[in-house]
Amino acid sequence: MIRRLFTALGPKHDRALRRLLAWFTVAAVLQGVAFVMLVPALRELLGDRPEHAWPWVITLAVLWLAYAAVSYPATLAGYGTGADMSRDLHHRIGDKVAQLPLAWFTPDRVGGLGRLASQRVVDIMGVPAHLLHQLVDTFVTPATVVLAMFLFDWRLALSMTVAGVAVALVYRVAGRGMAAADQEADRIHADAAVRIVEFARAQPVLRAFGRTAQGHAALDDSLVAQHAAGRRMLRASMPGLVWIAFIAQAAFLLFLALGTHLALGGSLGAAEFIALLVLSARFVEPIMLTSELGGAIRVAENALTEINELIDTPTLPGPETSRRPDGTDIELDDVRFGYHGSTVLDGLSMRVPQGRMTALVGPSGAGKTTVIRLIARFFDPDAGAVRVGGVDVREMKTEDLTSVISAVFQDVYLFDGTILENVRIGRPDATDEEVYAAARTARVDQITDRLPGGWDAPVGEGGSRLSGGERQRISIARALLKDTPIVLFDEATAALDAENEHALQEAMAALARDRTVLVIAHRLHTLREADHIVVLGDGQVVEEGVHDDLIARDGQYARFWRERRRAQGWHLAKPAVVR
Structure with missing residues (x-):
């Protein structure tokens, strides 16, 4: 999705987007490291000499302050970048439309263009405003937690890695079916929008021939198709959501059982086990959010795909050097x-x-x-x-x-x-x-x-x-x-x-x-x-x-x-x- 975002916005926004990604990544790493600091802090607090926990507590406080100092301006920059992108996307779409040959403007494309310039631009505007921040948090923070966990217990870290790979595979497989259903739903929604406008404009003709009671068959059919497309979207999305939630909960239960076994066996201290449970919860939470973000990500991806397709549409070729006519015949x-x-x-x-x-x-x-x-x-x-x-x-x-x-x-x-x-x-x-x-x-x-x-x-x-x-x-x-x-x-x-x-x-x-x-x-x-x-x-x-x-x-x-x-x-x- 990020690659499509760079393509849709053009080189003008490359620097701003890369800077925004860097800010969000730094914030996510700081958050992950702060969670990791809980392990030594709790180990000292629950040990024989709790006063030795002060350096870790201070480090943890500094990390959270640093996270707040980075996250707040990054969030503001995200909303500012989203507003700038929205304005520039409208200009890019407008400039492209002005260059397209008249044959391109078929009724179905005109309806889709209206949706593209309104709803789709808003969908993309939300990417840097909040979706990109959540997306980076969802992947970078858990990855930081897993890497840090290898420093404390490789068995628990390995179990988290397996769970993360399983979620990624399920998300990828389920996402393909959902993306296809979403694209079909977009096409049907655009057709329904065209039919609604057509129905409104055709009122004089329909009323003149007494067709108001029977309605407009094309509009009725498009609304029925829109309803059916929504049901297909629901059927396509439910299996993936259920499987991701199941894997996340099963991974936490497995981690809890494995950690309890290691703690009772004496190879893992009680304090470390409590701290690692906190880390596992922080690992599972973003995975649960993945299912919620999935729909927003697919909507943004489809919006970016549609805008890129419009921008890539061939226009009438023009010469580098224009010739001036000799006369007006x-x-x-x-x-x-x-x-x-x-x-x-x-x-x-x-x-x-x-x-x-x-x-x-x-x-x-x-x-x-x-x-x-x-x-x-x-x-x-x-x-x-x-x-x-x-x-x-x-x-x-x-x-x-x-x-x-x-x-x-x-x-x-x-x-x-x-x-x-x-x-x-x-x-x-x-x-x-x-x-x-x-x-x-x-x-x-x-x-x-x-x-x-x-x-x-x-x-x-x-x-x-x-x-x-x-x-x-x-x-x-x-x-x-x-x-x-x-x-x-x-x-x-x-x-x-x-x-x-x-x-x-x-x-x-x-x-x-x-x-x-x-x-x-x-x-x-x-x-x-x-x-x-x-x-x-x-x-x-x-x-x-x-x-x-x-x-x-x-x-x-x-x-x-x-x-x-x-x-x-x-x-x-x-x-x-x-x-």
Whole structure:
């Protein structure tokens, strides 16, 4: 466990952890030696000349004072180190998560990540705070007692050694089964956490279809599995706990019987026998604590394993020296990419000219959003290349790529803060006037005018207090504030009311001005305004050109255009009454 702890925390904490281990080890040795001093002290006190015990009593008092002097600051240092580790672990997890490719964030991993950043970090925080001290005491103090006992009677010392080896073997064998059960329980607990959140978020749908009484089958199954995992954990842990307790008690009885036999036989003095009984009790006590510590140790070990697995997860490789793009044109060259073995893009080649608006058109599942995510380097293609300004995005550092690209997606996430704070995320060092100017251009001022608090109005978790169109306006304001030469826009106006759609179209026009823009187009207005149109189908480009030329070809784009035109005239009619 200690080796995993060093790995999880990184070299920054090596020195502090080694110093803490040294403090705890010195304290445990001092405690063990103090117990050993009881033997000569009691031998003199119960002998013919008790006054000769004073040197041993003074030595014992000095050792206990030294133990207190070492143990107290070591305990304080343990809690301080635990707090520092907790903060740094959160930073390490956050830094790692920011580097992971988007494909890593599956629903089960997101639930596990929440548990890792909360409960698991707390589990590890407890290691230097108290678990490490107990762990060192459990092993070092008994080892000191056993080694010292060889100075007084090798037979009693040997019996203690055999008992210690037996406990270690039982703990190791039982620990393997318990570790496997604990890991399985962790996986099931993480799945249950995901299902609970899913159930809460799905309440509108469940209630709309009258499913509140029946509940949510996936949640029910996960809770049943969680209960079963807890029972398996209990079954896996009980044999080890029972055997360790049995061996500890049996070792003490054996030691008592052997010591009594030696004392009655005359080879061991009564005073020494009483003192050695005290040592044997001090030997058995930590062994009994081993069973209690075992659960905490396994929890900490599993937490360390999970954090180390996250830290060791491969990230998108980056170059040592970043290349700067020459211009802002975008090119995808024979790109192949898929999700979980399913091909989405199959040899896609296309170009987005510099300083122009390119519209991306295609049926659902054609890979339009995937193209945008590849350009922003949320993933790397399985084959082919994505270039910005003639430079492969894999040859650019992340900060250099993001400095020239802004992305506005359909699913806008707003942080639980004010409107002004959420706009400022686009460029944190911007002045208030710059933030206000970008927000007004995106028509965010229309939102602040109607909300109590204006610019300081809270948006709620995820932007829950705002409509979808209003969240989109804030997202566009972020992109305007960032002021990059390339904008990737996943247009999401199809389901908006007329007021929000008009405001978003004006914001889009402001965003596209004098920039290289790639927009996933759903609206006819956007297609008319586009300088270049690319039509996707079956993971490839099936058509490209300007609007009039594509209509004249009467191909897939023309069919798409006619369907959208007909859809504009759709309306709900009152059904005829059949008499």
